[in-house]
Amino acid sequence: MYIVLEGIDGAGKSTQIELLGQWLIANGFDVEIVEEPTDSDIGRLIRKFLQDEDATSDYMQKTLGLLFAADRVLLMNKINKFKEENKVIISDRSFYSSLAYQDPKKWIAELNKYAKIPDLVILLDLDLKTSVNRSGETDEFENEEFLHHVKENYLELAKKYDNFKVIDGNNGINMVSKDIKKEVAPLVGICLSSIIK
Ligand code: TYD
Numbered sequence: 001m002y003i004v005l006e007g008i009d010g011a012g013k014s015t016q017i018e019l020l021g022q023w024l025i026a027n028g029f030d031v032e033i034v035e036e037p038t039d040s041d042i043g044r045l046i047r048k049f050l051q052d053e054d055a056t057s058d059y060m061q062k063t064l065g066l067l068f069a070a071d072r073v074l075l076m077n078k079i080n081k082f083k084e085e086n087k088v089i090i091s092d093r094s095f096y097s098s099l100a101y102q103d104p105k106k107w108i109a110e111l112n113k114y115a116k117i118p119d120l121v122i123l124l125d126l127d128l129k130t131s132v133n134r135s136g137e138t139d140e141f142e143n144e145e146f147l148h149h150v151k152e153n154y155l156e157l158a159k160k161y162d163n164f165k166v167i168d169g170n171n172g173i174n175m176v177s178k179d180i181k182k183e184v185a186p187l188v189g190i191c192l193s194s195i196i197k
Contacts, residue, residue, distance in 0.1 A: 024090075036091065042074065046071060131147055182195055
């Protein structure tokens with residue numbers, strides 16, 4: 001099982017991944033948590049590029065698109081192994097992030113043609129103001145205008161792909177966590193009544 005959390009910066013993905021992971025472990029599952037960009041050499045290079053003042057420009061977006069795709073190929077090798085071991089993989093981001101953040105879209109889709117399709121994508125949808133306040137502008141993508149465009153792209157993706165579930169990320173941590181569990185439970189065979197408690 002390959003479950004992905006997506007959303008604009010500051011959506012609370014990491015907190016929710018932690019809570020989801022703990023809950024799955026408590027229910028007897030073997031869980032692996034991964035994230036994109038990864039901690040590979042390519043991932044480190046990506047984080048450096050994200051600080052560049054030109055990060056949202058056309059040439060940098062293309063460069064980042066290539067780097068994210070390469071970083072993902074390395075990660076997919078690990079994910080395939082985890083899948084063979086029947087683990088539940090929870091990932092902070094996936095190729096859908098590239099489709100939401102990078103341009104040009106057709107080319108980015110082509111680059112990611114062989115990326116693994118998640119069984120479930122939880123899109124944490126968040127107000128832009130909250131996003132910018134929470135993320136505190138640590139990289140060049142964390143500005144309101146750019147994130148507005150990314151948020152719209154995510155909502156388009158959610159309309160287009162059946163594996164997406166949109167969850168309101170503006171609610172408190174516990175409410176969001178419950179909403180996520182409600183989507184994951186039927187997929188892994190956990191009884192829904194255990195979440196309502
Ligand atoms: P990170 O510090 O991990 O942010 P977050 O904790 O919000 O995930 O940096 C990841 C940044 O990279 C984030 O702004 C989203 C962006 N990104 C892309 O633009 N394309 C991609 O394919 C991925 C995976 C991330």
